[in-house]
Amino acid sequence: MSLDKFKEECAIFAVHNHTEAANLTYLGLYAQQHRGQESSGIVSSDGVRHYAEIGLGRVSEIFNEDKISRLKGLSAIGHNRYSTQGETQIRNAQPFAIEYSHGPLALAHNGNLINASAVREKLEREGSIFRSTNDSEIVIHLIAKSREPRLKDRVIEALSQVEGAYSMTIMSQDELIIARDPNGFRPLSMGRLGVAYIFASETCAFDLIDAKFVREVEPGEVVVVNDEGLTSYFPFEKAPKKHCVFEFIYFARPDSLIFGSGVHHVRKAFGKRLAKELPVEADCVIPVPDSGVVAAQGYAEEAGIPFETGIIRNHYVGRTFIEPLQSIRHFGVKIKHNPIRELIEGKRVVLVDDSIVRGTTSRKLVKMVRDAGAKEVHMRISSPPTTHSCFYGIDTPARAELIAATYSVEDIKGFLGVESLAYLSMEGMMGALNESPDFCVACFDGCYPIPVPVAEGQMELLEKSLADANAPDDGKQTVIIK
Ligand code: SF4
Incomplete structure (x- = not known):
């Protein structure tokens, strides 16, 4: 059944420093279900290791109390997906969660990288092996290849090699990095819930969990959140703002x-x-x-x-749903x-x-x-x-x-x-x-x-x-x- 519509893309959500990080992420994804119903995932961090629950279907179909309780730690990122790149398969579901030389890393992306094919081909020629057909995975590889000692700088080096639209959350054991492309195609907002920092594609996610809207993440901004607090960087060349007008026409929820x-x-x-x-x-x-x-x-x-x-x-x-045999x-x-x-x-x-x-x-x-x-x-x-x-x-x-x-x-x-x-x-x-x-x-x-x-x-x-x-x-x- 074709909906005959431009399709919503994806939703992202992130929380740092909250005892109910996974539960809040679940609710944040639930509020943003309209932005993607093909797969959903949450990765949490307890400061040492990552825990992941990812599946095909809607948020309420994938998660239950048992699964949420397995997602330990004070930080979490989540993602709802409607495929814009790569077919619907569990291997394309996000967040992507990997282990590399610096420990665990998870990434969730809303947007589309227009030079993904070229970057992927180059990485494959250099020996990278991809597990998905998703354009977002190239950012993981670029981060892993970077020689920069700090995660923030590895992320900036990776993102300076990609072009297109991204609102992105990246999580290590103890740090959350949030980035938005210099044109700011897709929405991304920052909120607070007590001492916790919350990030979401749409502010309707804040309303459900009683988080307070603080501001939008600016186009071209890279935000680093860790136990020392929040730091903001603008490492990329400034570009004209180009917000997607279709978010207003159709995609975003009217209460956002x-x-x-x-x-x-x-x-x-x-x-x-x-x-x-x-x-x-x-x-x-x-x-x-x-x-x-x-x-x-x-x-x-x-x-x-x-x-x-x-x-x-x-x-x-x-x-x-079961279609009738007779037309x-x-x-x-x-x-x-x-x-x-x-x-x-x-x-x-x-x-x-x-x-x-x-x-x-x-x-x-x-x-x-x-x-x-x-x-x-x-x-x-x-x-x-x-x-x-x-x-x-x-x-x-x-x-x-x-x-x-x-x-x-x-x-x-x-x-x-x-x-x-x-x-x-x-x-x-x-x-x-x-x-x-x-x-x-x-x-x-x-x-x-x-x-x-x-x-x-x-x-x-x-x-x-x-x-x-x-x-x-x-x-x-x-x-x-x-
Ligand atoms: S307004 Fe731009 S970003 Fe939005 S759907 Fe149209 S082409 Fe895509």
């Missing part, structure tokens, strides 16, 4: 604070802008749950049209969404979603709303058309599969079978972000902040103009080098 703003507030502002730019005569505004809910609230409020939860989402669909029409969508006929019948409906990727799910949802008796369906999307793939830690289909990369809005309207279709403009989106230049918007305009490889395993950079990017797709990833 990221990139200096509340997700709910920004997401609602997208909906309000959408209503201002693209008004329509209608009887009700219905979100595609859950992704379109907050933007639909903004749209309804601005347009003065009643908001209705006209589609109900089943939140309890597991990764495996049921649109089963994949129906298992997750069901319309409320009384709210829809005879109505002119504004259907709001955050984005359209392939368009196949949107088309089925439109059909479902029509079958429930809608007189008209007007689709409104709270982001611009997604025309390019992501290389910075978000799982996206190849560009050729993105419907907006190939087809016009008018064509997509026909494909979806709606009376009207409109996307939030780029200007509208940037206006809702106070015209800040601090955002990556590459999946909308193809202007990649860091040059990306053209295809898997191929490191030559294709120097093309924006006009070239709009040329017919040849099946390869097209990139614009800025």
Whole structure:
């Protein structure tokens, strides 16, 4: 069952100096389950050795009291994974935990390293043996190869050899190191719980454990936490901030604070802008749950049209369910969404979603709303058309599969079978972000902040103009080098 969405990437969590380090990490991962449901892991440290519990599935499926009690020590790091690199296998699950000449080391990464193939090839030529297909493992190898005596310097030396997006936690016996790439693609925040330091991808993890939000880890910052306290370093060349705008559009939880703003507030502002730019005569505004809910609230409020939860989402669909032997029409969508006929019948409906990727799910949802008796369906999307793939830690289909990369809005309207279709403009989106230049918007305009490889395993950079990017797709990833 394809969700037909850009997929959330990963969540990280770390704690130093707390008697319930593993339990807090479990809760921190639980709060961030939306960022990855394929595998989850916790590694703890008691100051001498590491303890690890890692498995495939969701946090509540993997951990129990027994397992948590085996994770001894006052420090722990954890990771939820949705694969952006490497297939779903236990060997790709994180945190990576190894023993090397300096003792135990564990690492958890949210993001994607765009020069991973080249660095890995070089390391393999020099004799390194990899146990996973995951790009994050190269950082472990680079740390292990460094001759620097201090872990902090080994980490800095390793990270200065990689390019791309990373929010990362690294743990030795007695030290926690937190690093965020110079562009700050993915979110990463710091909190306190009594004397303990806490780090998480999203602040919703702090709320669950009553930790106090202190600040974001800055782009390019390396934070070292040990028994002497916290020290901050900025060892890398400064780069423009390029936070992933899709975190606001879809990925992050509405109750989180990221990139200096509340997700709910920004997401609602997208909906309000959408209503201002693209008004329509209608009887009700219905979100595609859950992704379109907050933007639909903004749209309804601005347009003065009643908001209705006209589609109900089943939140309890597991990764495996038994499909009927006899084919049921649109089963994949129906298992997750069901319309409320009384709210829809005879109505002119504004259907709001955050984005359209392939368009196949949107088309089925439109059909479902029509079958429930809608007189008209007007689709409104709270982001611009997604025309390019992501290389910075978000799982996206190849560009050729993105419907907006190939087809016009008018064509997509026909494909979806709606009376009207409109996307939030780029200007509208940037206006809702106070015209800040601090955002990556590459999946909308193809202007990649860091040059990306053209295809898997191929490191030559294709120097093309924006006009070239709009040329017919040849099946390869097209990139614009800025
Ligand atoms: S390309 Fe899109 S999804 Fe990827 S980091 Fe940039 S804004 Fe986010």
